[in-house]
Amino acid sequence: MLRADGAGALVTAHKIGNQNLLAAACPRGRALGLARGMPLAKARLLVPGLDVRAADAEGDSAWLARLGLFAARRWTPRAAVSGPDGLWLDLTGTAHLLGGERAMCARILGFCRRLGFTARIAVAGTAGAAHALARFGGEPLILCPSGGEADAVAPLPLAALRLDEAASSAAHRLGLDRIGALLAMPRGPLQRRFGPTLLTRLDQALGGAAEPFDPIVPEEPPSVLLRFIEPIATAEAIEQAIAEAVRRLVHRLAEAGLGVRRLVLACQRVDNSEQCQCVNLARAVRDGDHIRRLLCAKIEKIEPGFGIERLRLTAARVEPLAPRAVDGALAGAPAAPDLALLVDRLAVRLGARRVHRLTARESDLPERSVGRISPLGGAAAWPSWPRPVRLLVPPEPVEQVMALLPDGAPVRFTWRGRAYRVAAADGPERVYGEWWRCPQEREAVRDYFQVEDEVGARFWLYRCGDGGDPATGDQSWHMHGLFG
Amino acid sequence: MHLAALPRDARLAALREEVRAIERSRFAVPAAAAPCLAFGIAEVDARLAGGGLAAGLHEAAAATPAANDEAAATLFLAALAARFAMARGEGGQVLWALARRDLFAPGLAQAGLAPDRLIYAECRNDDEVLAVMEEGVRHGSLAAVVGEVGRAAMPALRRLQLAAEEGGTAALLLRRWKKANADPLGQPSAALTRWRLACAPSAPLPHDGIGRARWRLALVRQRGGPPYEWLLEAPDAEARLALPARSGDRPDRADGAQPVAARPSVQAA
Numbered sequence: 001m002l003r004a005d006g007a008g009a010l011v012t013a014h015k016i017g018n019q020n021l022l023a024a025a026c027p028r029g030r031a032l033g034l035a036r037g038m039p040l041a042k043a044r045l046l047v048p049g050l051d052v053r054a055a056d057a058e059g060d061s062a063w064l065a066r067l068g069l070f071a072a073r074r075w076t077p078r079a080a081v082s083g084p085d086g087l088w089l090d091l092t093g094t095a096h097l098l099g100g101e102r103a104m105c106a107r108i109l110g111f112c113r114r115l116g117f118t119a120r121i122a123v124a125g126t127a128g129a130a131h132a133l134a135r136f137g138g139e140p141l142i143l144c145p146s147g148g149e150a151d152a153v154a155p156l157p158l159a160a161l162r163l164d165e166a167a168s169s170a171a172h173r174l175g176l177d178r179i180g181a182l183l184a185m186p187r188g189p190l191q192r193r194f195g196p197t198l199l200t201r202l203d204q205a206l207g208g209a210a211e212p213f214d215p216i217v218p219e220e221p222p223s224v225l226l227r228f229i230e231p232i233a234t235a236e237a238i239e240q241a242i243a244e245a246v247r248r249l250v251h252r253l254a255e256a257g258l259g260v261r262r263l264v265l266a267c268q269r270v271d272n273s274e275q276c277q278c279v280n281l282a283r284a285v286r287d288g289d290h291i292r293r294l295l296c297a298k299i300e301k302i303e304p305g306f307g308i309e310r311l312r313l314t315a316a317r318v319e320p321l322a323p324r325a326v327d328g329a330l331a332g333a334p335a336a337p338d339l340a341l342l343v344d345r346l347a348v349r350l351g352a353r354r355v356h357r358l359t360a361r362e363s364d365l366p367e368r369s370v371g372r373i374s375p376l377g378g379a380a381a382w383p384s385w386p387r388p389v390r391l392l393v394p395p396e397p398v399e400q401v402m403a404l405l406p407d408g409a410p411v412r413f414t415w416r417g418r419a420y421r422v423a424a425a426d427g428p429e430r431v432y433g434e435w436w437r438c439p440q441e442r443e444a445v446r447d448y449f450q451v452e453d454e455v456g457a458r459f460w461l462y463r464c465g466d467g468g469d470p471a472t473g474d475q476s477w478h479m480h481g482l483f484g
Numbered sequence: 485m486h487l488a489a490l491p492r493d494a495r496l497a498a499l500r501e502e503v504r505a506i507e508r509s510r511f512a513v514p515a516a517a518a519p520c521l522a523f524g525i526a527e528v529d530a531r532l533a534g535g536g537l538a539a540g541l542h543e544a545a546a547a548t549p550a551a552n553d554e555a556a557a558t559l560f561l562a563a564l565a566a567r568f569a570m571a572r573g574e575g576g577q578v579l580w581a582l583a584r585r586d587l588f589a590p591g592l593a594q595a596g597l598a599p600d601r602l603i604y605a606e607c608r609n610d611d612e613v614l615a616v617m618e619e620g621v622r623h624g625s626l627a628a629v630v631g632e633v634g635r636a637a638m639p640a641l642r643r644l645q646l647a648a649e650e651g652g653t654a655a656l657l658l659r660r661w662k663k664a665n666a667d668p669l670g671q672p673s674a675a676l677t678r679w680r681l682a683c684a685p686s687a688p689l690p691h692d693g694i695g696r697a698r699w700r701l702a703l704v705r706q707r708g709g710p711p712y713e714w715l716l717e718a719p720d721a722e723a724r725l726a727l728p729a730r731s732g733d734r735p736d737r738a739d740g741a742q743p744v745a746a747r748p749s750v751q752a753a
Contacts, residue, residue: 337625339577345623346579346605346616354606358589359599370589379599382590384721389562389591390555423685426694452694456683457552481588482551483697484559484595484683484718 009047012055013040023055027118060084068216075108078215086134088127088213105141127213128205129153132160132179153205154180161201167194179205222256223314224248231270231307235299238267238308242295245313250288259284259321265295267302268310275302280352282376283340284319290341297348343375364431365446366391366480385429386450388460388481395478398461403477406467409449413461415479420459425451430466445472450483458483504708521564521571521654525727528716532677533709537564539652540676541645545659545668547682547702554660556681556699556718558587559595561630561656563719566596568628568654570723576627581605581616583632596723601627614640621653628654634662638672645674669704677706684715687728696720698728 009029011022020040032047044050061084068087071079075098078090089108091101098104105121112119122133124144129152133142136156144152153160156179158171171194176182182190182202191199203209224245232238242265253260263279277298285291295313302308347355359379361371366387373379401413409425427449433441446462453459460481465473490498520536522529529535544561546553569576578601580587585606593599605620607613610633620629621644629648636659648655657675659668669678680702686695697718703711717726 337623339625342579342620342623342625343603345619349616349619350605350607350612356604356606357599357602358604360590366588366590375603379602381599382593384594387590387594388555388588389559389595390551390586391588391591392586424688424694426692450694452686452697454685456685456698457550458683458694458697459552481591482555483591484552484556484699 008051009034009049010051010053011040011043012053014055014057023057057084065216069218072216072218075104078213080213080215082131082213086131088130090215091123101143102141105143109140124149124152126205126207127211128161128201129207131162132156132205136160150183150206154178154183158182161198161205163201164197167198170194171198221315221318222249222252222258223312224252226311226313228309228311231309233304233307238299238302238304238311239296241308241311242299242313243292245311246288246292246295249313249315250286250291253286253315253318253321256318257320257322258315258318259286260291260315260318262315262317263291263295264314264316265298266312266314267304267308268312269305270307270309271305273305275304275308277301278316279344279348281340282343282347282374283338284321285340285344286321287341290344294344294348297345340376347375363434365434367393368434386426386460386483388458388483390482392480392482395462395480398477398479401461401463401477403463407447410451410461410477413477415459420453420457422451423454425449427451428463431462443469443471448480500708521568523567523725525716525725527727528714528725531703531709531712533706537654538676539654540648541641541655541657541674542677542679543657543659543669543673543675544679544681546661547680547700549661549664550683552683553681554658556683556697557658557679558632559591559718560679560681560699560701561658562592562595562597563723563725564654564656565628565630566598566601566719566723569597569601572627577601577603577625579603579605579616579620579626579629581607581613581620581629581631583607583609583613583634587632594721595719596721610635611640614644617655617657618644618647621648621651621655624651624653626653628656630656630658632658632660634660634668636673638674642674645676675705678704680704696726 009032010026011029011034012024013020014023015021022034022036022038022040022043024036025034029047029050034043034047040052044052061081064081064085064087068079068081071087071089076089076091076094078092080088082088091104095101095104098107101123105123109119109121120134120137120140122130122137122142122144124130124133125146126149129144129149132153133144133156136159142152157177158168158179161179163171171177171182179202182198187199200209204211226241226245228241232241249260261281261284263281265277265279267275269275277295279294279298281294343355355375356372357375357377357379358370359373359377360382361369363369369382396415399414400419401410403410407428409427410422412419412421414420428447429449431446431448433444435442444464445466446464447466448460448462451459451461459479460483461477462480463473463475463477465475467475488495520532520534520538522536523532542564544557546557565578565580569578578597580602582604589599589602592602605616607616613631613633614636617629617631620626636657641657644655644657661668669680682700684698684700686698689695699716699718700713701716702713705711715728717728719725
């Protein structure tokens, strides 16, 4: 018996009732005869070595909704999700902005390809025809000429008309399997035999019946726009304007129950150029005074030029922020000040990247064992191997080291031109190179020693190499840190 | 009140109280509201005016320009900050304002200052370090603010000290050596206490290895008390400093079977 080799074919499966059915198959799987709706057991029998994953319908629809939102923002104001696998885009009056229908569709296809999706696009005068051609046309890009919908959909199977189960099976029994066959028949008998759905769908595809859809409306971030009669240029005037904008923005945020994480202040000058200042907040806030203080710290970075005409304050990132119970007010204890407010102020003063926490990273190399996280994040602790409090980056060379090979601690060494005699030592602690990051480290080894000299000063030294094998390092000594 | 009518001890106490009231700024909170943080070592706490460190400015510096002594001073301040943070409970947070990038966080964690208690602020110069520290202590949400500076002018230190008292937050300032012959503690300062640290040889172990680090800790100046000097053991993972065990309490060196390093020393009063 000849069985196809299914190595590499990928399908997703979902459970409907008691049956495990295929939800989708990759092109290779489809070439081997797998199709949507086939029982999984049968598919496994047909194609051994099949890679089966669970279908994630919610994840797919979430992606589709994101794509729809993107389309509504970037391609056309009227976009909507169509079924579990498609998007409607109304190109009326927008295609010329992106270089015509063909260029626009090619761009969209390229965008989807870069995202990792295989997309097909059909452009037609009616939604029904576009729907049918996109799914059953067989080409990645079909541009249906105006008025040519009937000819275009005629060779397509009946399934392209979005019929219900009863109508499609009845049509199949009668031997009607192409839309063209329906077009040739009188409408009366069709209505009597198949009910109203078939004719409605047919009319929608040919333009005889309207098919409105509900477009996605992207949510605009809350923002406040101030226009000035006279352009403003002084710091005091800008401060006043900011105070007013913040007052209005906080009011809008409070109505929507939101707190702001990222603010953008855009000042449009009379010469039509824009000055943008951005403030990130450590936690969602709606405190007007706090926001105003942060923005006012940015005033000196604004160059008003000949004056600012318009000022727009946008809450670019918002998070839900519910009212909070005031604790301790009745008991008389003063509420502790909020650390997040201090972090915001420091971030504005120093720059957002300069205020941070340090957390453990999974690496034995000291240089790589520390990572930055946000200042209020949760940090992980390091393992309790002895570590110095000051680290020398890069490590400094140590000369004239006297140490027993292969693993003896230094007895004396010279660092920064001064000779040290070791009184006590601990080690070695061996650290291996991380070959998965960098192929040069495949053999590399460092042996760390903690040594104390005669007056009690403690050093953290290492030797490149394990003391024997030259492939592990050049046996040179380095000073890497200082203990207290 | 007629001081002359009082007995000698009470008269001294009243005078001290009066001096303290003069020293305290007009913004300062009453002394009762700002409890002192004790070291937990009876010998040290007994020498400190008030029995511990109050919320205010405290300075530490290395006794020599050697990098190791500076590391010791860093660890000392880290341990103090950790103790201030622990005194605030679970959520006690410390801000570390630094102008140089050689601080190594795992080393601080081993002195008791856990990474989730510590926020770093990278500053461009000493003036910015002092300004960030002042903002930190004034806000009042932190347990302690640590800063590292090379040079600090008296007015800035005075401001910092007032802000720290006002905010009820400890300001811990590491004075780094700028030049080999310019002692950072040589200039006057508004600090409540000033400390000088030097590494000292650790106790030899009966086997190979290194014992707990030791420091010569000198209290150079304190407000309302005389200077003093101790030999102390470096902080452990819970930020506890310790006095070295007296020779009578030490395990016999010839007896290698006894655990040596884990021996606790004199405990808190």
